Amino acid sequence: MVNIRDLDPSASPLDYYGFELRRLRQEAALKQHALGSIIFCTGSLIGQIETARKVPTRDFSERVDAALGTDGMFSRLVGLVLRSQLPTWFQAYAEMEAKAAYISSFQAQLVYGLLQTPEYARALLGVRTDDGLDAKVEARMDRQRILQRENPPLMWVVMSEAVLHQEVGGREVMRNQLAHLLTLERREWVQVQILPFGVGAHVGLDGSFTVLRFDDDPDIVYTEDFVQGHMTANPQALREGSLRYDHLQATALSVGDSAALIARVMEERYGHHPGPVGRTLA
Numbered sequence: 001m002v003n004i005r006d007l008d009p010s011a012s013p014l015d016y017y018g019f020e021l022r023r024l025r026q027e028a029a030l031k032q033h034a035l036g037s038i039i040f041c042t043g044s045l046i047g048q049i050e051t052a053r054k055v056p057t058r059d060f061s062e063r064v065d066a067a068l069g070t071d072g073m074f075s076r077l078v079g080l081v082l083r084s085q086l087p088t089w090f091q092a093y094a095e096m097e098a099k100a101a102y103i104s105s106f107q108a109q110l111v112y113g114l115l116q117t118p119e120y121a122r123a124l125l126g127v128r129t130d131d132g133l134d135a136k137v138e139a140r141m142d143r144q145r146i147l148q149r150e151n152p153p154l155m156w157v158v159m160s161e162a163v164l165h166q167e168v169g170g171r172e173v174m175r176n177q178l179a180h181l182l183t184l185e186r187r188e189w190v191q192v193q194i195l196p197f198g199v200g201a202h203v204g205l206d207g208s209f210t211v212l213r214f215d216d217d218p219d220i221v222y223t224e225d226f227v228q229g230h231m232t233a234n235p236q237a238l239r240e241g242s243l244r245y246d247h248l249q250a251t252a253l254s255v256g257d258s259a260a261l262i263a264r265v266m267e268e269r270y271g272h273h274p275g276p277v278g279r280t281l282a
Helices: 013-027 032-038 043-050 058-068 073-083 088-099 118-125 133-148 171-186 235-251 255-270
Strands: 102-107 154-160 190-195 209-213 220-224 229-232
Touching (some): 013 058, 032 043, 073 088, 088 133, 118 133, 154 235
Parallel strands (some): 154 190
16 A cells, blocks of 8 residues: 555645645545545545545546635646646647637547537546556546536537447446437537548548647647657648648538438437447457
């Protein structure tokens, strides 16, 4: 078992969070089980977070702030903790994504991370291993907080029709994911278009990519391979990415027709009728 006194608060955001939680709990003269009772969790969970063996959630952090009167300290810190749970190579992109004023993304196979439901994300992230899965899902969902800001980024996502048919997590997960995409119609700053199979060959067949535009920083284009992600502000790469995205956007169905296709696939492929339940394959 990790000895909390051996934790180096400078080692990581998670270690710092655990160190501060223990320090402030002890200052309040509360045992772990007593604090757990106040915030409706077990003393064991408090201990696991204090020893950096468990990643706190945003809800947990908000309740701790209320119980210990820490003026939102843990609610602010948990964002850093969750971001540190993202793959190391992805963290820089997540920071840029959070600062972007405009997000243009083409997705060839999967729903864009900012638009995923927790169940869809869990099925994707758990394909190879369940190790740390709760923290990974929580970190991905925390990225989506930028869409709830007072001034969220403008986001336009073009997805191949293949995304709607690639069954991830089973029929119910997919039905709920597509239903979630339909609710985005109520957010004027989020637009979704579907690139139908009928267009044949197109400029997105090389793979998914995202263009981030900023008010005060150079724009970037982001791509991924099976090892890691790649960001660049190279003008030629930006020109190529923007041109490809414009072609895809122009070729895709309108926002309204895209919603109609999503609804049709949701009912015809994932409706409530008997049939085998799909599963995500490695």
